[in-house]
Amino acid sequence: MDIINSVEEMQQRALTARGNGQKIAFVPTMGYLHQGHLSLLEEGRRRGVLLVLSIFVNPTQFGQGEDFDDYPRDLRKDCALAEEVGVDLVFAPDAKQMYPSGYATYVDVERLTESLCGASRPGHFRGVTTVVNKLFNIVQPHVALFGCKDFQQLAVIRQMVTDLNMPVDVIGMPIVREEDGLAMSSRNVYLSAAQRLQALTLSAILGESAHRATAGERDPQVLIEAARQRIAELADARIDYIQICHQDSLEDMTQIDDNAVMLLAVYIGDTRLIDNGYLLR
Numbered sequence: 001m002d003i004i005n006s007v008e009e010m011q012q013r014a015l016t017a018r019g020n021g022q023k024i025a026f027v028p029t030m031g032y033l034h035q036g037h038l039s040l041l042e043e044g045r046r047r048g049v050l051l052v053l054s055i056f057v058n059p060t061q062f063g064q065g066e067d068f069d070d071y072p073r074d075l076r077k078d079c080a081l082a083e084e085v086g087v088d089l090v091f092a093p094d095a096k097q098m099y100p101s102g103y104a105t106y107v108d109v110e111r112l113t114e115s116l117c118g119a120s121r122p123g124h125f126r127g128v129t130t131v132v133n134k135l136f137n138i139v140q141p142h143v144a145l146f147g148c149k150d151f152q153q154l155a156v157i158r159q160m161v162t163d164l165n166m167p168v169d170v171i172g173m174p175i176v177r178e179e180d181g182l183a184m185s186s187r188n189v190y191l192s193a194a195q196r197l198q199a200l201t202l203s204a205i206l207g208e209s210a211h212r213a214t215a216g217e218r219d220p221q222v223l224i225e226a227a228r229q230r231i232a233e234l235a236d237a238r239i240d241y242i243q244i245c246h247q248d249s250l251e252d253m254t255q256i257d258d259n260a261v262m263l264l265a266v267y268i269g270d271t272r273l274i275d276n277g278y279l280l281r
């Protein structure tokens with residue numbers, strides 16, 4: 001496994017691989033890998049001749065006061081895990097490589113970015129789409145894999161790929177959870193033992209809401225209010241949003257059907273956690 005820090009070297013390796021007829025599978029991450037990331041890499045190994053992992057904590061998707069400086073990093077451990085699952089190339093640039101002096105170009109996806117995380121984290125998705133666009137240009141993937149835990153991010157990236165005619169097949173992979181149901185996230189390390197127990201309420205709410213929908217409840221507001229009451233009982237919780245949206249448009253639904261996804265963003269202490277689940281699947 002090779003570790004590449006240079007944009008030019010990574011792009012040249014990718015172009016050479018393409019010229020030799022190799023299929024490139026790509027998993028972009030901010031590092032601090034967990035089993036959720038490894039599931040993407042394992043699927044990428046099955047889909048590509050050349051498997052590329054990027055590790056880059058992207059400053060442009062963090063807002064003022066967010067956890068960019070504190071975001072967990074462990075490149076040595078990440079590379080060891082990557083090698084175990086068969087990664088061929090790790091692309092680990094620094095910010096000066098990705099955003100050199102004078103950098104002035106950004107990618108905006110409208111509409112899909114206006115609600116949910118986009119409403120509470122202004123500029124976040126501009127940073128996400130810009131860096132993913134750059135990474136696609138550098139790595140030249142045929143296939144790129146993303147986790148469905150970041151449901152809105154996946155929808156936004158798919159919209160960007162469609163709108164800009166990018167020849168990349170974007171694959172969404174299932175949420176990977178801890179044995180107790182907590183969705184895996186690099187930010188879970190911020191949680192104290194007591195906070196982690198409270199965080200389990202998020203996956204419990206999704207399960208309870210799906211059960212009620214399957215039993216016949218079709219009013220989104222009934223399920224949203226029940227979720228709010230559950231979270232209000234937690235000592236360290238603060239709701240960012242609870243919404244039931246259409247899986248494609250991300251617009252709020254007035255009646256639950258097969259397209260309904262419940263999306264949650266909740267602070268447990270200072271840690272912002274997201275989770276989601278379909279209600280009728």
